[in-house]
Amino acid sequence: MKEPIIRLKNISFSYDKTAVLQDINLEVYRGDKVGLIGPTGSGKTTLLYIIMGLLKPQKGAVEIFGKIRNKEKDFTEVRQKIGLLFQDSDSQLFCPTVKEDIAFGPLNLGKTKKEAMEIVKETCDILGLKGFEDRLTHKLSGGEKRLVALATVIAMRPICYLLDEPSSGLDEDTLHRVLNYLKNHANTYIVVSHDLRFIEATSEKIYLLKKGKLTLL
Numbered sequence: 001m002k003e004p005i006i007r008l009k010n011i012s013f014s015y016d017k018t019a020v021l022q023d024i025n026l027e028v029y030r031g032d033k034v035g036l037i038g039p040t041g042s043g044k045t046t047l048l049y050i051i052m053g054l055l056k057p058q059k060g061a062v063e064i065f066g067k068i069r070n071k072e073k074d075f076t077e078v079r080q081k082i083g084l085l086f087q088d089s090d091s092q093l094f095c096p097t098v099k100e101d102i103a104f105g106p107l108n109l110g111k112t113k114k115e116a117m118e119i120v121k122e123t124c125d126i127l128g129l130k131g132f133e134d135r136l137t138h139k140l141s142g143g144e145k146r147l148v149a150l151a152t153v154i155a156m157r158p159i160c161y162l163l164d165e166p167s168s169g170l171d172e173d174t175l176h177r178v179l180n181y182l183k184n185h186a187n188t189y190i191v192v193s194h195d196l197r198f199i200e201a202t203s204e205k206i207y208l209l210k211k212g213k214l215t216l217l
């Protein structure tokens with residue numbers, strides 16, 4: 001079998017004395033549609049942060065695209081190719097307008113302004129955000145922010161998505177748009193939720209994170 005995109009080996013992590021993650025092993029291959037479920041506070045967000053290099057585990061190894069990642073600069077490639085949707089939309093959105101936020105990633109990856117604007121249009125079309133381009137981000141509703149945050153991740157065309165509670169604050173109709181996007185356009189992902197129905201609708205392999213341990217359901 002080919003090299004996994006993500007391989008966590010015996011990862012342990014704690015913020016203070018209490019262990020959040022204990023000896024976690026996980027492999028995600030190209031094409032895997034992974035669901036991660038667990039109670040609030042079980043460490044789901046922490047696990048995604050470790051994959052992105054936003055937190056450093058006290059024990060174990062993070063291997064991405066076949067390379068061990070330790071230092072800050074090891075994660076530059078990871079952050080270009082793996083797209084994280086933050087649990088909190090406000091952590092993702094920092095530009096005045098929707099189009100600037102969506103264009104930010106592509107421009108950073110070296111796209112021209114014209115190319116970036118084409119990506120903005122395409123991405124807005126996919127998510128039903130037509131006409132949102134010039135809206136002020138801070139004036140959007142929670143659900144609209146969720147979609148725009150997702151659009152900023154999609155615009156990077158990541159090889160793998162890490163989606164932290166993508167369904168939170170979305171109405172039924174919007175939720176279907178997100179589900180459709182995942183089904184039709186996203187090849188590899190880990191989707192995190194405490195909502196088993198959403199996980200079952202999106203995932204082929206479901207893990208439960210509880211009391212620091214990861215188990216396959």
Ligand SMILES: Nc1ncnc2c1ncn2[C@@H]1O[C@H](COP(=O)(O)OP(=O)(O)O)[C@@H](O)[C@H]1O
Nearest residue numbers: 015016020038039040041042043044045046047
């Ligand atoms: N920055 C932090 N400092 C200290 N404790 C934290 C911090 N972030 C999260 N925690 C704690 O770590 C545990 C796991 O949090 P988190 O990964 O956010 O869980 P989940 O995403 O599953 O709800 C929780 O008990 C939470 O309170």
Ligand SMILES: [Mg+2]
Nearest residue numbers: 044045046087
């Ligand atoms: Mg969380």
